Amino acid sequence: MTYADDNRYPPSAPTGWPQPQTESHRLPPRRESYGRAPWPESYGHDAASYDSYGQAPWDEPYAYETHRHSADLTALRSAYRVLRRVSTLTALGSFVVYVVLSCWAPGLMGSKIAGELSLGMAVGVLQLVVTFAAVFWYGRSAQRSVDPLARAVRERAVATGRGAGVAR
């Protein structure tokens, strides 16, 4: 999925944020615009004066940095999506299979596997036990696949000066 037609919008920071005036490394020629808005104003408005391309920012393509940024974001989005889908569908799917089998295959789920312990009970308890492993697995894969990308996106967002806000 690409959203080519949406790339027309300039990257602007969250609106309604009092101007923190973070400096951007790539904007020395437009420094004079800092003097223009001494009072806190909505970020969306000021973003226009930051734009390195000057006029008509809404029709300009992304700058190089921004392009990298959106590539990072795309990577992060798909990494999150894969992680989310795999984990959620596995958890939900196994549970649905378990419940459906309990209802429509009572003979199978009721078969004794050890003493009084039936297969259905054993699978139910097993799911609870496996939960610990699943949570551990999720934490580790998120750390490996998502966290580095998220860090890159965050650092680039700070580097391009679009919002100095650290997450709360």
Place this chain on the structure above:
Amino acid sequence: MNGFSSGTQSTVIVVFTVLVTLTLLMCVMAGPDRDDLTNFYTGYLSLTPLKNGLAIAGDYISAATVLSTTGIIALAGYDGYVLAVSTALSLVLLMFLLAEPLRNAGRFTMGDVLARNMPGRAVRIAACVVTLSATLPFLVVQLSGAGSLLTFILNIPHVAGARTTCIVIVGSLMIIYAAIGGMRGTALMQMIKIVLLLGTSVVVAALVLRRFDWSPGDVLRAAQHGSGAGPAFLRQGLQLGTSAVDRVDFVSLQITVVLGVACLPHITMRLYSARDVPAVRRSMSWAVGTVTTFCLLVIIMGTGAAALVGSRYITAADPHGRTSVLMLSQVLGGAPTSAGATILYSAVAGMVFITLLSSVAGMTLAAASSLAHDLFAHAVRRGEAEPRTEMTVAAWTSVAVGTVAIGLSTLVENWDVGVLTTLAVCIGASAVAPALTYSLFWRGFTRTGLLAALYGGAACALLLMVFSKAVSGTPSAVFPDADFHLFPMQSTGLVSIPFGYLAGWLGSRLDHRRRAADSREYRRLYEESEARLLAAAE
């Protein structure tokens, strides 16, 4: 059944008093600064993931979970085991699917998440309405249960007014906790509660197993015998029946629990107070671990209650078996006058009491926060309320929510309102879950779609519930003598969850077609905030 000496009763009362005094003291000491909103709503950004996770687990395991799940296991065996699994799984799904984006998108309440790229008061109002409609039934069911439970624990004879007095006392305490403690105070309380709950449950479960020489097979054999159901105790179907419709009903109930419980606003509210994404992940790991452990213990306790107490006595005390934990502790303690019996019974009674208090306090706080933050600060004052005013309003809305809940609970105290738990979970699954998943993951979601999902899902769940088998037409219904049921199931999830998702989708399609400019604007806002949503980059 409660044949205890007055010595035991006085011990129980002493335990209750100590618990109340300790928690009240803690709430006062941990109360928020008077003009810091962040401190009041999230309170404890400084808390470690372990403590935060314990607080989430504490909020998640409500008194209804502890008492009803044990009761259902004791009475219906296998169906209860499945319920325990689905309860644990719901929190797992919250962790896998929603927790991290929710933490990044939200600030204080569910309204903040939903309204982040859809300006306008209607969204805030809808968020508040759905929050209230999901938390109030839960609150009422637990408060009205508190009446019968406390009269049972303290062995107060069934005189008129005894239950009402208990409800009013518990309700007043709950208001005080919510209004004074804020998120920080209730978090501490949830932590104490979950530690006590786990500790006591471990002891009770160990005593059950020791009684049967640590042999699970013997426990199961005795449970089959004690339940009077024989091998059916270990097969699906005792709770709702075995006909085709009943089985569909059972599956639908379990799916509703999985999707709905963890989405309830008082649980998601705890996520916003995590420091960053790794912290929310670690908190959720602790929470899931705790809840799963507890579910395993509940399975042992419920089976033990069936084996040692027997379903005849359990149903005699309460048709839904909500007193089975207490009765189990009486049986395990040995002779009614021995010190062991007194200690065990007091501990279990104290655990039930603190669980009850903390869960109603948490829900009151969630409802009051939504009223103060979504309705007052953003819908009435359009986001320009002074933090100090908003906090005062939050304290007063706690009082208002609590008073309304107490009033409703005393009204229904003589009815069997367990169905309200199902209603709350159904609203969670069919209104909150679609709104949150769409809002977090679908860039084409629009304002009309959001309102349709919230109002449509909630209304559908409510309407179907009124005409369901749980309200009329069966002996165990709220109105056993009347019969106006049209929907042949106990829970509404099978229809109302797809309805909620469909309403959200159709509403958004409508906006794409009718208000193309608006829906493009929503898409733009979504994409702008995506870096924040996924990476916490502002």
